Amino acid sequence: MVMTARSHWNGVRMRTTQAAADPDDALRAVTLPVDWDDEAAAALARMAPGRGTVRLAAEAARWVDDLAVGPLAAQARSLSCLLMMRQAAPTESLWTGQHDRRPGFIVNLAGFVQPGSGFLADDFVAALRLMCLVLRDAAERKAALRNGELPFLDLPPPAPPTGGKAKARTAGARAGTKTGAGPDPRQSDLPQPPLVAGNLLLTNLDACLAALGLDYDSETARDVACSLASLATSVAHAGGGVDSLLLPPARSVVPGLAEAARAVWRDAAVETDTILPRIETGFSAPGPIDALLGVEACGLAPIFSPLRPDGRLAASTLARLAWRGLTPESAFAAALAGETVLRLPDTQAHQAMHRAVAGFVDRMPARPDATAVPLRARLALERGARRNLPARHGGFTQKASVGGHRLFLRTGEYEDGTLGEVAITPAREGPMARGLMDALGQAVSIGLQYGAPLDAYVDAFAYTRFGPAGTVEGDSVASYATSLLDYAFRALSDAYLGHRLPDAPHQDDIADAPSPMLPLDFPAAPDGRASGGRRGGRLRLVG
Numbered sequence: 001m002v003m004t005a006r007s008h009w010n011g012v013r014m015r016t017t018q019a020a021a022d023p024d025d026a027l028r029a030v031t032l033p034v035d036w037d038d039e040a041a042a043a044l045a046r047m048a049p050g051r052g053t054v055r056l057a058a059e060a061a062r063w064v065d066d067l068a069v070g071p072l073a074a075q076a077r078s079l080s081c082l083l084m085m086r087q088a089a090p091t092e093s094l095w096t097g098q099h100d101r102r103p104g105f106i107v108n109l110a111g112f113v114q115p116g117s118g119f120l121a122d123d124f125v126a127a128l129r130l131m132c133l134v135l136r137d138a139a140e141r142k143a144a145l146r147n148g149e150l151p152f153l154d155l156p157p158p159a160p161p162t163g164g165k166a167k168a169r170t171a172g173a174r175a176g177t178k179t180g181a182g183p184d185p186r187q188s189d190l191p192q193p194p195l196v197a198g199n200l201l202l203t204n205l206d207a208c209l210a211a212l213g214l215d216y217d218s219e220t221a222r223d224v225a226c227s228l229a230s231l232a233t234s235v236a237h238a239g240g241g242v243d244s245l246l247l248p249p250a251r252s253v254v255p256g257l258a259e260a261a262r263a264v265w266r267d268a269a270v271e272t273d274t275i276l277p278r279i280e281t282g283f284s285a286p287g288p289i290d291a292l293l294g295v296e297a298c299g300l301a302p303i304f305s306p307l308r309p310d311g312r313l314a315a316s317t318l319a320r321l322a323w324r325g326l327t328p329e330s331a332f333a334a335a336l337a338g339e340t341v342l343r344l345p346d347t348q349a350h351q352a353m354h355r356a357v358a359g360f361v362d363r364m365p366a367r368p369d370a371t372a373v374p375l376r377a378r379l380a381l382e383r384g385a386r387r388n389l390p391a392r393h394g395g396f397t398q399k400a401s402v403g404g405h406r407l408f409l410r411t412g413e414y415e416d417g418t419l420g421e422v423a424i425t426p427a428r429e430g431p432m433a434r435g436l437m438d439a440l441g442q443a444v445s446i447g448l449q450y451g452a453p454l455d456a457y458v459d460a461f462a463y464t465r466f467g468p469a470g471t472v473e474g475d476s477v478a479s480y481a482t483s484l485l486d487y488a489f490r491a492l493s494d495a496y497l498g499h500r501l502p503d504a505p506h507q508d509d510i511a512d513a514p515s516p517m518l519p520l521d522f523p524a525a526p527d528g529r530a531s532g533g534r535r536g537g538r539l540r541l542v543g
Helices: 038-047 057-068 070-075 078-084 092-096 119-141 143-148 164-179 205-211 218-237 257-268 288-292 314-325 328-336 348-358 377-385 432-448 454-462 484-497
Strands: 014-019 027-033 088-090 104-108 196-203 278-283 397-402 405-413 419-426 468-471
Touching: 014 038, 027 038, 027 057, 027 278, 038 092, 038 218, 038 288, 057 070, 057 078, 070 119, 070 314, 078 397, 088 092, 088 288, 104 119, 104 348, 104 484, 119 196, 119 278, 119 328, 143 218, 164 196, 205 218, 205 314, 218 257, 218 278, 218 348, 314 328, 405 432, 405 484, 419 432, 419 484, 454 484
Parallel strands: 104 196, 196 278
Antiparallel strands: 014 027, 088 104, 397 405, 397 468, 405 419
């Protein structure tokens, strides 16, 4: 029996679901293993061509058969097993058949951790060597298709250079050819950049650390991450000699990892007769392959939430609780009691990991931004956690007038002095104006309690123009305001942001502009009376 790429999926229990890569796209029937979630189905629907039914076995066989050519056919078909166990998968360019883009594989580090056995270093090295072998073979066979260029064999040779020096060099080269002398060393071609066969990109680092019982923000976790990255780079650079290799880390707490790294380094340091195409290592960027592999956090990023998108505990959370001897129920009880069961990593931990592994791979993702919104505030906003004001809280009440129209500005503050409530109450306006101002104050207060920044409201409402407007009395924060909201939010900016905004240019035409309905002046008639049916200058109301 001939073993094909589809034969590896025989006996795997499958399910068929409806999925689409975009909510506006039509749903497609996707068949994939029963334990793969709907995110994997959506990713597969995105990468599969056409609009019909999508089967994972058929889509995987397409790129496997494209790589399994010649003597490596039997070995290349084993890549289906790596995908089946969600240990590795090709990049999107191989799924879609885009040969002009650099190929590669994304390796799920957590897929090589087995409960009770730890990290399977030998399996990890064997998988990396297989992927490197396939990538180098594909690079030699499809080098002409890279960058979208095809070879044109009938092109004429390049024109000889012009100029006196160029002619002298050409004559010297011809003379050397006639006399049997060797070529002029100055005519040696410029060094060409080495061919890069592909990429090996690592992902799901934090889930791997969780399965090993390590916290992301720890020195031990960073040592293990450096060991894994160094091991992958040593395998990828094998055959290039000692100069192309990095020294492995001095220590590793994972049993067997340090021994495997030293053995791989000794084998990789042996130079080969022919220069092998280069394979670069790094960490992956977000993409649909992460969903196929069941990745919790892309690349070297930490897992910022202990929950899955459906609200259940993530696999990494369950692993860390198990290493601490806690069940989900006991962890929940401890959290209700106010204890910190699992400390979530922050941006500083992400930066520390980025700095630690940067020297052990060829390519690194963008450095995390430390000036971004604090992680806990962003998570609270995404999860819909409202921070209510205490029953007794501080604040201030400011009485002022804008263009002769009085108003009261009231605020409520948290214990740390940040703003959590706003009320804008006009004194002598109509019921509609008072109701609108009250509703606006409640909407702004709810947004502040859910984590919306005050400066966003200031940017939206400061310098709004509508009546009443004019001179501000009773508050030195402004001398002129274009509206009640303009004064109120400029006062909030001065009190809580420490930024006093200047007055807008005076535009008295706002108050002096005539109403579009009044007065009803009609042109005068020839006899001196007003035309338009008016009698005695009075208006007649018709009900």
